[in-house]
Amino acid sequence: MNNHYEIDSRSVKEGDIFIAIKGEHSNGHDFVNDAFNKGANSAIVEEKRNYIKNNIILVDNVINYINDIASKNLKKYSKIRIGITGSNGKTTTKFFLFHLLSYGFNVFTTEKNYNTEIGIPLSILNNYKNQPVSILEMGLRKENDIKYLSKYYNPNVSIILNIGSSHLEFFKTREKIAEEKLKILSYAEKPGIVFINGDEPLLNIKYPSDIKVFKFGEKKENDGYLIDFEYLNGNTRVFYNIYGENLMLTFTGIWNKGQLMDALAALMVSLYFEIPLDPFYISGFKLPEKRFKLKQFKDSIIINDAYNASKEAFLAAFESFKKMDFDNKKILLMAEVLEIGEQSYEYHQEIIEKAKDFFDEIYFYDPQKKFDFKDIKFLRDKNEVFRILNIPKAFIYVKGSNGTGLWKFVEEIFNNKD
Incomplete structure (x- = not known):
């Protein structure tokens, strides 16, 4: 497709097609004329208004329309269509699998963490070039997404990577979250294949006979399992057993245990399609930004892992740290895990109790004063966060939900580093 589609009128360029999306806080139809003034060639709308140009595509539902045209084009050419869901690790898995499959196939994947009913079609409409293999990350925010x-x-x-506790505020139980994740198979093409976390009881269900199931995890009865891992010279050496064969690989950078499980799922898919594993090629992959990034800052080490958060992700990181050698003071700088709902206090208390087994000091960035835990110190503003990040000769792990803004403070100190 040669046309460029845009949902933000401020970003429209000459010849673009503007998509008028009704959002929670704004209505794209209010900006159609702005888009035309900036050079938009046409607009996709569902509301009849007095637009300054007649080049309007009027549809019943804009989001359904863009998904319809995007999916029809994708399905016409992409005969292998891979969908990834899970509570944690979707983006890492997507990009690592893209890297692996690109060794043997021409592959398309959605950009950044585009994983919604808006982001996916927009990415396809603007970037899909008839690749025969496609990888789509599928996110969950509300029922039936x-x-x-x-x-x-x-x-x-x-x-299906895992069933975590993300979105408990909306779905109340992990059982309900699992039910929603499993809906990826609702309209799956059959016969099909599903790769599931075999360590998760909620995923060990009876699957349709025309869906072939492969399992990954830590248990040896899985089709692929993590044996062990270690850190050497700033890289990660990992040992797997996949389809009955032992495998040792070296990944560039420091990968935590959760990310190594994501990698296992991607490796199993790649090996299923008989893509050769070239160790040198694999070592060329780098983890996405703001995900377990270890950096030197003055005479300290900071891991910025505050792109997103869940209890499971915290605990996976804590397990990984036990594999590292530390001489310096160990500090956890954490922020709230959002969208947990009424279980939030107990949820964060469990994270903190686990953290006490490893960290010398724990700081909680809580500007709204929501929490009151014992034996930890609270931070209320950016300057207090900066003070902790500047503690000399320390190992500082930074983790919290993206919406808390904690990750921005880490980036700011690195950008302003003398």
């Missing part, structure tokens, strides 16, 4: 995406994109290879 995954089912909606499955209906349009019909994955024939599905990956």
Whole structure:
């Protein structure tokens, strides 16, 4: 597709097609004329208004329309369509699998962490070039989100990474979250394949007979399992058993245990399609930004892992740190895990109790004064966060939900480093 589609009128360029999205806080139809004034060629709308140009595509539902045209083009050419869902690790898995499969295939994947009913079609409409293999990350925010995406994109290879506690505020139980994640199979093309976390009881269910199931995890009864890992000279050496064969690989940079499980899922898919594992090629992959990034700052080491957060991600990181050698003071700088709901206090208390087994000091960035835990110190503003990040000769792990803004403070100190 040669046309460029845009949902933000401020970013419209000459010849673009503007998509008028009704959002929670604004209505794209209010900006159609702005888009035309900036050079938009046409606009996709669902509201009849007095627009300054007649080049309007009037549809019943804009989001359904863009998913329809995007999915039809994708399904026409992409015969292998991989859908990835899970509470943690979707973006890392997507980009690592893209890297692996690109060794043997021409592969498309959605950009950044585009994983919604808006981001996925927009990425396809602007970037898809008829690649025969596609990888789509599918996010969950409300009931039937995954089912909606499955209906349009019909994955024939599905990956369910894990069932965490993200979104408990909306779904109340992990059982309900698992039910929603499993809806990736609602409209999966059959016969199909699904790769599931075999260590998760909520995923060990009876699957349709025309869906072939492969399992990954730590348990030896899985089709692929993590044996062990270690850190050497700033890189990660990992030992797997996949489809009955032992495998040793070296990944560039420091990968935590959760990321190594994501990598395992991607490796199993790649090996299923008989893509050769070239150790040198694999070592060329770098983890996405703001995900477990270890950097030297003055005479300290800071790991900025505050792109997103969950209890499971915290605990996976804590396990990984036990593999490292530390001489310096160990500090946890954490922020709230959002969207937990009424269980939030107990949820964070469990994280803190686990952290006490490893860290010398724990700081909680809580500007709204929501919490009151014992034996930890609270930070209320940016300057207090900067003070902790500037503690000399320390190992500082930074973790919290993206919406807390904690990750921005880390980036700011690195950008302003003398």
